[in-house]
Each structure stands twice: as structure tokens, then as C-alpha cells.
Amino acid sequence: xxxxxxxxxxxxxxxxxxxxxxxxxxxxxxxxxxxxxxxxxxxxxxxxxxxxxxxxxxxxxxxxxxxxxxxxxxxxxxxxxxxxxxxxxxxxxxxxxxxxxxxxxxxxxxxxxxxxxxxxxxxxxxxxxxxxxxxxxxxxxxxxxxxxxxxxxxxxxxxxxxxxxxxxxxxxxxxxxxxxxxxxxxxxxxxxxxxxxxxxxxxxxxxxxxxxxxxxxxxxxxxxxxxxxxxxxxxxxxxxxxxxxxxxxxxxxxxxxxxxxxxxxxxxxxxxxxxxxxxxxxxxxxxxxxxxxxxxxxxxxxxxxxxxxxxxxxxxxxxxxxxxxxxxxxxxxxxxxxxxxxxxxxxxxxxxxxxxxxxxxxxxxxxxxxxxxxxxxxxxxxxxxxxxxxxxxxxxxxxxxxxxxxxxxxxxxxxxxxxxxxxxxxxxxxxxxxxxxxxxxxxxxxxxxxxxxxxxxxxxxxxxxxxx
Amino acid sequence: xxxxxxxxxxxxxxxxxxxxxxxxxxxxxxxxxxxxxxxxxxxxxxxxxxxxxxxxxxxxxxxxxxxxxxxxxxxxxxxxxxxxxxxxxxxxxxxxxxxxxxxxxxxx
Ligand code: HEM
Numbered sequence: 169x170x171x172x173x174x175x176x177x178x179x180x181x182x183x184x185x186x187x188x189x190x191x192x193x194x195x196x197x198x199x200x201x202x203x204x205x206x207x208x209x210x211x212x213x214x215x216x217x218x219x220x221x222x223x224x225x226x227x228x229x230x231x232x233x234x235x236x237x238x239x240x241x242x243x244x245x246x247x248x249x250x251x252x253x254x255x256x257x258x259x260x261x262x263x264x265x266x267x268x269x270x271x272x273x274x275x276x277x278x279x280x281x282x283x284x285x286x287x288x289x290x291x292x293x294x295x296x297x298x299x300x301x302x303x304x305x306x307x308x309x310x311x312x313x314x315x316x317x318x319x320x321x322x323x324x325x326x327x328x329x330x331x332x333x334x335x336x337x338x339x340x341x342x343x344x345x346x347x348x349x350x351x352x353x354x355x356x357x358x359x360x361x362x363x364x365x366x367x368x369x370x371x372x373x374x375x376x377x378x379x380x381x382x383x384x385x386x387x388x389x390x391x392x393x394x395x396x397x398x399x400x401x402x403x404x405x406x407x408x409x410x411x412x413x414x415x416x417x418x419x420x421x422x423x424x425x426x427x428x429x430x431x432x433x434x435x436x437x438x439x440x441x442x443x444x445x446x447x448x449x450x451x452x453x454x455x456x457x458x459x460x461x462x463x464x465x466x467x468x469x470x471x472x473x474x475x476x477x478x479x480x481x482x483x484x485x486x487x488x489x490x491x492x493x494x495x496x497x498x499x500x501x502x503x504x505x506x507x508x509x510x511x512x513x514x515x516x517x518x519x520x521x522x523x524x525x526x527x528x529x530x531x532x533x534x535x536x537x538x539x540x541x542x543x544x545x546x547x548x549x550x551x552x553x554x555x556x557x558x559x560x561x562x563x564x565x566x567x568x569x570x571x572x573x574x575x576x577x578x579x580x581x582x583x584x585x586x587x588x589x590x591x592x593x594x595x596x597x598x599x600x601x602x603x604x605x606x607x608x609x610x611x612x613x614x615x616x617x618x619x620x621x622x623x624x625x626x627x628x629x630x631x632x633x634x635x636x
Numbered sequence: 637x638x639x640x641x642x643x644x645x646x647x648x649x650x651x652x653x654x655x656x657x658x659x660x661x662x663x664x665x666x667x668x669x670x671x672x673x674x675x676x677x678x679x680x681x682x683x684x685x686x687x688x689x690x691x692x693x694x695x696x697x698x699x700x701x702x703x704x705x706x707x708x709x710x711x712x713x714x715x716x717x718x719x720x721x722x723x724x725x726x727x728x729x730x731x732x733x734x735x736x737x738x739x740x741x742x743x744x
Contacts (some may be wrong), residue, residue: 172732172736173736174735174736174739175734180740180743181740181741181743184740251656259737259740261728262734262736297645330721330731331721331723331724331725331726332722332727332729333729333730333733334729334730335733341710348706351742392733395730395734396734396737399734400734401727401730401731401733401734402730403657404657404660404661404727405727405728405729405730406657406661406726406727407657407660407661407664409723409726410661410664410665413710413714414668415654416707416708416710417710418672420703421703421734433686435679435683437688438675438679439675439676439679440741441717442671442672442675442676443672443680444673445671446668446671449664449667451666452664452714453660453661453664456660489743525684571697591657611702616741
């Protein structure tokens with residue numbers, strides 16, 4: 169059996185990739201990221217008692233917090249990934265998506281889902297499930313949307329012949345997992361189980377959204393974009409498959425690590441701990457593979473911005489997974505559970521890893537989609553540095569604060585004391601958040617300036633970055 | 637064995653590279669499997685004991701059954717993939733993917 173290769177019948181890039189939809193997805197993703205970050209800043213301001221909208225029900229921080237996390241997951245990450253998938257899957261399979269009209273229908277329907285969710289949340293219609301706040305009347309529509317996404321993308325993959333490249337394994341799995349995870353989280357606790365069981369399903373839902381929706385799409389796209397930008401293959405394709413199958417078999421077992429010290433039988437908690445450690449090892453194989461790929465050519469991160477975003481994300485990925493290895497122990501859980509450590513961890517993984525990867529992909533794709541080189545290299549640099557350092561400060565600040573809070577509670581100090589000493593840390597979070605938001609504004613300005621610039625005649629290559 | 641596409645990307649895969657890759661793969665395989673196997677055997681014993689408990693037995697076995705159902709699909713997919721030669725020329729897809737990319741850009 170031979171793998172799919174280019175022949176005289178193979179369609180051209182223009183026939184394979186609908187660049188317009190990629191552009192629309194990426195721009196929509198950025199609109200939702202802007203909304204989400206503003207919401208994050210609003211919640212962070214509330215924590216330091218400077219809520220500019222205090223007293224207005226529509227802008228109450230509880231609602232904005234949900235807009236923050238929901239818009240980032242479904243508005244930014246999902247749209248960003250879908251846009252990049254519309255580029256990567258047809259080029260990897262040499263087949264267009266099942267139906268380009270269906271792609272546009274999904275695009276429109278998805279924006280209705282995410283937009284209606286934000287409005288529903290602000291009007292007090294949220295479903296009581298973290299990351300599943302989507303009002304119950306939208307859930308069936310979202311579920312059908314996910315099914316259509318799977319059909320549209322799995323068709324070209326199914327049409328391929330021969331051994332599949334690792335990215336496609338990740339994508340296939342992600343389409344199935346996301347569909348199942350969404351159904352599990354949004355319907356089971358709502359209609360079938362209640363009490364602690366519903367709580368457990370809710371926890372598993374958040375956990376699986378990260379591991380079975382965001383992670384496989386993120387890594388799948390990295391296995392595609394990193395080699396094409398480095399212009400050399402991934403170090404070991406065999407090892408990359410170990411990473412994929414390791415995730416497939418060990419990840420679903422881990423959910424209970426969110427419920428350590430609960431009445432769930434201890435052997436199940438231990439089982440989750442052991443499989444979490446196994447996933448750490450699987451993660452290490454993936455990291456080694458990517459660093460093996462850039463070995464001897466690491467200087468490229470200075471000049472090639474998308475690669476710099478990708479590898480920074482990988483370093484943050486390694487750090488978050490290292491954190492997980494500690495977090496999963498009972499000793500550590502005793503201190504950090506319910507503290508700001510967890511919030512620091514969440515930002516490190518969601519922004520430090522997956523958003524960074526999406527930013528890298530956008531930095532590579534926008535010049536090609538707009539047919540212009542980036543208008544300003546220095547705005548690209550500002551975007552990178554403000555985001556990277558802002559996130560570093562935010563994560564370090566919250567992780568440290570989490571330890572102080574945990575120790576304070578363990579010493580049975582009054583709750584108020586922990587709120588008081590948290591205050592300066594929360595102020596620092598606002599400053600770091602503003603830096604990250606500043607990075608985003610630099611990016612948006614750069615996109616606008618690039619859009620206004622004259623198109624180039626030669627094809628845009630290497631991320632369209634002008635020399636420094 | 638040096639692959640032609642590999643040469644054109646400036647990376648030469650030598651026999652030594654391949655054996656290092658294999659050693660690392662096997663070492664990681666062993667490091668992953670041993671703790672998992674040990675954990676599994678001990679906890680499996682406890683699980684069997686617990687399932688006999690009329691009060692907690694069902695509660696204990698439900699998540700395990702869920703996991704087995706979820707993993708069964710992947711197990712069969714793995715079998716199907718292996719039987720269909722998906723893992724035969726393991727490193728070939730990574731070269732082909734780059735080759736296709738170059739062609740698409742050259743003619744796009
Ligand atoms: C302007 C930058 C940002 C600021 C100021 C900010 C602020 C916040 C605040 C105040 C919370 C609530 C924490 C709590 O309940 O104690 C939060 C939660 C969260 N944020 Fe952000 N955020 C920002 C950017 C982001 C980005 C870009 C992402 C994802 C890509 C993100 C993902 C999350 C997640 C997942 C949570 C939930 C954490 C948990 O429940 O443990 N945030 N953020």
C-alpha cells in the first residue's frame with residue numbers, strides 16, 4: 169500500500185484550501201479573544217475591588233467570568249483551530265473538505281452558538297457547568313455542529329490511502345472525542361445524573377475538553393506546522409505515534425485526579441494518579457521529539473517568529489505537565505486545591521501553550537492569506553514579548569500565591585487574612601493581563617496595517633516576516 | 637538507509653540516528669510500562685475485592701466499565717491500523733508530507 173503522494177491529478181492549493189474561510193475563522197477567533205481578555209481584565213479588576221461596572225447586573229463579574237472562559241474556549245481556541253484545520257487537512261490529505269458550502273454553514277452556525285452563549289450568559293441563562301455554560305437550549309445545536317465538523321474533515325482523511333501522518337491520527341481522534349466529551353458534559357449532568365455524580369461528570373468534562381479536544385488538535389497542528397517551517401521532518405515519526413496512542417489509552421483514565429480526597433474509592437484515585445504519571449512520560453516523548461527536530465538549528469527561533477511561538481508554547485507545555493506531575497500527588501493536593509495555583513496553571517496551559525501555538529500559526533498564515541508581508545516586524549516582536557512575559561508574570565504570580573493561600577488555610581488562619589495578602593498578587597495579575605492585552609492590540613494593529621499595505625507579487629514565504 | 641526526500645531537506649538519517657531513535661523509544665516504552673503494570677496489578681487486586689461488596693461494588697466498577705468501553709474503540713482502531721499496514725514503513729509519512737508541501741507551494 170502506498171501513501172498519498174502528489175500526482176498529475178492532484179488538485180492545486182487553490183482548489184484544496186478555501187483561504188477565505190481560513191481568514192474568516194482566524195479573524196473571528198481574534199474578535200472573541202479580545203472580548204474574552206476584556207472580560208478577564210474586568211474580573212481581575214473586581215478581585216482588587218475596582219470593578220468599573222459595580223452594581224450593573226448585566227456586567228456582574230460572575231457572568232463576565234463565564235464569558236471569559238467560554239469565549240476563549242469556543243470562540244477563540246475552537247475558531248482558531250478550525251481555521252488552521254481548513255488549511256492543514258486539505259494540504260495533508262491532498263483532498264478538499266467534504267463540502268465547502270457545509271464549511272460555511274458550520275462557520276456561521278458556530279458563531280451563532282458562541283455569540284448566543286455570550287448573550288445567554290450575560291442575561292443570566294447559563295448552564296451550571298464550568299466550560300459548559302452554553303445555555304441548555306443551544307446545546308443540541310452545538311452538538312449537531314460538532315457532528316458536521318467531524319463529517320466535513322473526516323471525509324478527506326478517510327479518502328486518503330496508505331499510512332497516515334501523525335497529525336491526521338490526532339485530528340481523527342479529536343473529532344470523535346470532542347463530540348463525545350461535549351455530549352457527556354452537557355447532557356448527562358443536566359438530564360441523567362445529579363449530586364456528586366453530576367459533579368464528577370462535570371470535572372471529567374473540563375478535564376477531557378483540555379485533553380481530548382484542545383490537546384490533540386494542538387499537537388496535530390504542531391506536527392504539521394513545525395516541520396514545514398523548519399523544512400525538515402519531525403525527528404521520529406514512530407515516537408510521535410507512541411505519543412498519540414499513549415494519549416489515547418492513558419488520558420481517559422485520569423479524570424479522577426480532579427477528585428482526590430473525595431469519597432470515590434481510593435484505588436480509582438490511585439489508578440488516576442498512575443495513569444497521569446504515564447501521560448507525563450508520554451508527554452516527555454513528544455517534547456523530546458520536537459526538540460530533536462530542531463536540534464542543531466535552534467538559532468532559527470531568533471528569526472522565525474512562528475517557530476519561536478511554537479517552541480515557547482512547548483516549553484510552557486512541559487512546565488504545565490511537570491506541574492501536573494506534582495499536582496497529582498495527594499501531598500500536593502492538600503496544599504493547592506481551591507487556591508490560585510490552579511488559576512495560574514489554567515492560564516499557563518490555555519494561554520501559554522495553546523494560544524501561543526495559535527498565535528504562531530496566525531503569524532505564519534496571515535501574510536499568506538492576505539498576500540502581503542507583515543507590515544511591521546517590531547509589532548510582531550511586541551506581540552510576542554508582551555504575551556510571553558505577561559503570561560510568565562501572571563502564572564508565576566498566581567502559582568506562588570496559591571502556595572501561600574494553601575499554607576495559610578492549612579495553618580487554620582482566618583480566611584480574611586488570605587484575602588488580604590492575596591491583594592498585591594491580584595494587582596500584579598491585572599498588570600500582567602494588561603501587558604498580554606497590549607500584545608494582542610499590537611497584533612491587531614499589525615494585521616490592520618498589513619491589510620492596508622500593497623500586496624506583494626511573489627508568493628509570501630517563511631511567515632512573511634520582513635528582516636529586522 | 638538514506639531516504640532521497642530526506643537528503644533534499646538537508647537532513648541525513650543515518651543508521652546511528654535510527655538506532656538512537658529505537659533505543660530512546662524502547663527505553664521510554666519500558667519506563668512507561670513498568671510502573672503502570674505494577675500499579676495495575678496491585679489496584680486490580682483491590683478492585684476485585686471491592687466489587688464483592690454489595691454496597692460499593694457497582695459504584696466501583698462503573699468508571700472502569702466506562703473506561704473499557706472508551707478504550708475498546710481505540711484498541712480495535714489500533715488493531716485495524718496495524719493489520720492495514722499503517723505502521724509498516726513508519727518513517728515514510730514524515731518525508732512524504734514535506735515533499736507534498738513543497739510541491740503544493742511550487743505549483744500553487
Ligand atoms: C487579559 C488577560 C487575562 C486576564 C486578566 C485573566 C483573568 C482571569 C481571572 C480573573 C479569572 C478568574 C479567576 C478566579 O476565579 O479566581 C480567570 C479564569 C480563567 N482564565 Fe483568564 N485571564 C486572561 C486571559 C486568559 C486567556 C487568554 C485564557 C485562555 C486562552 C484564559 C483562560 C482562563 C481559564 C481557563 C480560567 C479558569 C481558571 C479556573 O477555573 O481555574 N485567560 N482569568
